[in-house]
Amino acid sequence: MIKSLRNQLVFALCVLVSIVGVVQGVSSYQLSKAGMSALLDLRLEQVAGRMRGGFADSLPAIPARGSQPEGDIVITIWKDDQVTPYRSTEPTLALPREAPAGFATRAVSGEEWRIYTLREPSMAIQVAQRSAVRHELAEERAVKTLWPMIVLVPLVWIAVLLVVRRSLRKLNRLGAQVQGIDVSHFQQLSTSGVPIEIRxxxxxxxxxxxxxxxxxxxxxxxxxxxxxxxxxxxxxxxxxxxxxxxxxxxxxxxxxxxxxxxxxxxxxxxxxxxxxxxxxAVLQTDTLERVDVPAVVVNAVAEVLPIAMKRGIDIGADEMASAFVRAVEADVGIAVRNLVSNAIRYTPDDGKVDLSVQIRDGMVWIDVTDTGPGIAEELLPRVFDRFFRANTQIEGSGLGLSIVKAIASKYGGVASLRNRHDGRSGIVASIGFPSGS
The missing domain is CATH 1.10.287.130 (Signal transduction histidine kinase, dimerisation/phosphotransfer (DHp) domain)
Structure with missing residues (x-):
């Protein structure tokens, strides 16, 4: 089952166009064949009319037998007082003299012929053409009428795809806006340019x-x-x-x-x-400032350093890249302090906590790595929930990581927590802000 609205529209319209194209093609094919047949009949009738006007005597009295190409028409003229044809372009072909006036289709010498008979008081003029030749000519002309449809249908498919994609582009933008809505961003969707049906x-x-x-x-x-x-x-x-x-x-x-x-x-x-x-709280853009991230990290470490020294925890820095973000310095400081405080709280005595500031993919990342016991993998999706505590034996409110997550979302950033995979136990807590440098 097709779930995509765009795919449903494209599929339905392409099927409809294809059906219309097939019906139009069959109709054009049949009309072309009928028209070609009528044109060939008109040609037979016109030739017979010419023979009536005195052109009959211009035909050779004794033509070479079998010399006429198969695609040509055959003309036979009968005089009322003669048993054999008075003139004939193909003496070997015995057209039925008794054929009624007008058009008739008869089998002659094992072949089907289309015959037009024009009767005059003193003569009968018969003009005939092989039905096989007529069918071949009609088929050739009719097939040519299908080529525009064969070319246009795929082009219409492409046009349908482009039109539907363009028509739904507004919906895609609205979908992106909806995905960006969270507790810190409640901007309403724009109705400018939205189709009436979706309004x-x-x-x-x-x-x-x-x-x-x-x-x-x-x-x-x-x-x-x-x-x-x-x-x-x-x-x-x-x-x-x-x-x-x-x-x-x-x-x-x-x-x-x-x-x-x-x-x-x-x-x-x-x-x-x-x-x-x-x-x-809703972000006030006029309060934003250029925040020196390494300086904020150093200040946060200085605040918790006495506690870390008392427990023999070594706090170090792996990398401190020069980086700036557009934010409120107090918010960035709270987020970093919460991460460092959590790391110290869960790291055993004489453990180690490492901090780093890096710039990756246009984001400023602050990573805090500890040597604590880590967190069970099934609990990791819940660590940012409010009042959730992975280890109830360690004192805490269960709000520290929720605050980190809220601050990250407030500035369009990301907060994450994962277990270490370098052969040691512990947690890597990270918060990323869009680079403001």
Whole structure:
């Protein structure tokens, strides 16, 4: 079954053109044969008329037998008082004298002949032509009428393909626009130049995009408002806990530390929710700047370096190509910090984390490679889902990679995560931005 609309249209139109071409060709063929037959009959009738006007005596009285070519017509003239023909271009051919006036098809000497008989008071004029010769002439002329159709039908096929492809080019552009729609790009489809039949469909898609954008914006606003509202009481709670610490009995210090750790985790989750809300926000083009990517990477490493040194993790740089992107520097910094923080969190003590900045295929790629345990292959498609944690034994909010993905999509970039395949365990986390240099 043909799934493509373009293929269906091309196939249907080509079949229709082919059917019309065949019908037209057969019709032209038959009409040509009929016309040629009528023309040959007219020729026999005209020759007979000439013989009636006195040309009969110009024929030889005793022509050479069998000297006439097969393709020529045969003329026989009878006088009423003679048993044998008065004149004949082929004496060996005995045309039926009793044939009725007008046209008749008779078998003579084992061949089929087309005979025209013109009767006068004192004579009968018969003009005959072999039916085989007539058929051959008619076939030859009729076949020639098929050549234009044989040439035109394939040309029409090509024209149909080009016209359909051109007509659907707008749909292809609309399809590309639809594929580019995500949570950070809700641009409605253009209806300029769209065929009238497709306009309702495009309007429905635009209405759906508008509703989806409103829904996502409501969700984003709720997350942002909730995070802001929760941050204030958590901050106050943190201050109260700090003030209360000197008054906690020694036996309750462990429980108090767990309480403070819970407050800290909640504060971290609130901060991640705020970052996620900012990452999902619509991009304002007037805020874009030329960001020095290696400098952002160095700053991100400097922030996590104390934690890495405390655990003996070696952070190094494989390659730091000079690269720039058009973005908000804070967004790029958050994405890189989240990747590096994840790498340090999942890398065991005395492990290694390597960073690199490369330019590939017009994209600036930031790769973070660790020596952690890696991730099960069946879980890799879910690592960018919000609140998903591949390893629940390690502390985290499950939002870090979601923020990275949101920031990458916001700038038309790509975020990916894969296991290492160089003989060592670990993860290669990458984020790519369109080059702005």
């Amino acid at each position: 309702p469909f495009i309007d429905s898609i635009n209405l759906m995009i508008e509703r989806l954008a409103q829904s996502i914006e409501s969700e984003r606003k709720f997350i942002s408002d909730a995070a802001h509202e929760l941050r204030t009481p958590l901050t106050a709670l943190q201050l109260q806990a700090d003030n209360l610490q000197p008054h906690i009995a020694p036996g309750n210090q462990e429980r108090f530390r767990e309480l403070r750790s819970g407050i800290t985790r909640s504060g971290g989750l609130i901060a991640q929710l705020l970052r996620l809300a900012r990452a999902d």
